[in-house]
Amino acid sequence: MINKKLTILIILYEENYEIIKKCLEKVRNFKIIIIDNANDKDLKIKIEQNYKIYKYFLNKKNVGFSKAANQGILQCDTEYLLLLGADCIITSEDINELIIAKEKYKDCFLIGPTFVDSNGNYTYNGGPFYEDGAKNEPLINDGDVCTNAILTSTILFRVEDIKNIGMFDEQFFLYFLDDDLCRRVKKLKKSVIQVFKSKPIHQSGQLKIKNPLKKIFFRNYYYDYEELYYFYKNNIHNKRYLELKKKVPKFLIKMIINFIIIRPKKFAYYFAKTLAFYKFQKLIK
Numbered sequence: 001m002i003n004k005k006l007t008i009l010i011i012l013y014e015e016n017y018e019i020i021k022k023c024l025e026k027v028r029n030f031k032i033i034i035i036d037n038a039n040d041k042d043l044k045i046k047i048e049q050n051y052k053i054y055k056y057f058l059n060k061k062n063v064g065f066s067k068a069a070n071q072g073i074l075q076c077d078t079e080y081l082l083l084l085g086a087d088c089i090i091t092s093e094d095i096n097e098l099i100i101a102k103e104k105y106k107d108c109f110l111i112g113p114t115f116v117d118s119n120g121n122y123t124y125n126g127g128p129f130y131e132d133g134a135k136n137e138p139l140i141n142d143g144d145v146c147t148n149a150i151l152t153s154t155i156l157f158r159v160e161d162i163k164n165i166g167m168f169d170e171q172f173f174l175y176f177l178d179d180d181l182c183r184r185v186k187k188l189k190k191s192v193i194q195v196f197k198s199k200p201i202h203q204s205g206q207l208k209i210k211n212p213l214k215k216i217f218f219r220n221y222y223y224d225y226e227e228l229y230y231f232y233k234n235n236i237h238n239k240r241y242l243e244l245k246k247k248v249p250k251f252l253i254k255m256i257i258n259f260i261i262i263r264p265k266k267f268a269y270y271f272a273k274t275l276a277f278y279k280f281q282k283l284i285k
Contacts, residue, residue, distance in 0.1 A: 012043070098156045
């Protein structure tokens with residue numbers, strides 16, 4: 001029987017079917033919306049042959065995580081939405097624990113589980129904000145815990161609530177959207193809670209891009225730009241901006257040198273960092 005209280009939203013990009021299958025097997029009793037940023041028609045056929053998907057969207061280009069998440073939120077017609085990473089294996093019992101906790105803690109806006117790996121070891125799912133020295137160390141507790149930031153790879157919220165605060169900021173393509181959303185929630189004097197009894201398995205969490213040059217560019221361009229934007233938007237110290245500003249002339253020289261001597265990986269690295277800086281400068285002018 002399909003649970004009518006909650007919809008699961010999964011965002012894909014160049015995903016492996018065997019990984020997705022492990023995720024989907026455990027959530028058959030829920031409405032599922034899939035947004036594929038890689039426009040993989042063959043994957044869509046395979047998934048729909050084996051699983052009942054409520055809505056499945058193929059984006060012609062990669063619009064980023066935040067925009068795809070907003071696209072899915074607007075398609076949701078249940079009270080709750082669980083934003084679920086395709087590399088997470090979560091059971092119905094784990095999901096029910098999240099719903100129970102959400103209804104128990106009245107001031108709670110965002111709620112997430114306690115991640116474990118395939119060996120049962122705790123893995124990172126929240127803690128301090130990035131600028132406060134997040135160490136990617138797991139929060140280990142014997143009960144539910146309030147935290148500042150929590151990963152959006154598995155996060156539950158009321159659809160009406162997320163719409164009321166403007167959903168995800170689409171300037172964040174992939175990085176820092178977790179901290180940004182949690183910061184906005186904290187400004188409303190609402191809580192972010194990690195639930196101890198809900199323990200899904202987080203399989204990988206790696207950047208899933210097959211082309212090595214594209215992967216180097218993608219990671220460095222979006223990370224640098226979104227880090228700068230995150231600091232700027234939240235009026236946090238501009239130390240990172242000043243550091244990059246000093247380095248950009250050297251990046252330009254190294255970019256040109258590596259282009260001339262045909263070192264594509266180094267070229268992609270310096271090109272990404274230089275472009276990220278100039279895009280940010282254009283934004284703040």
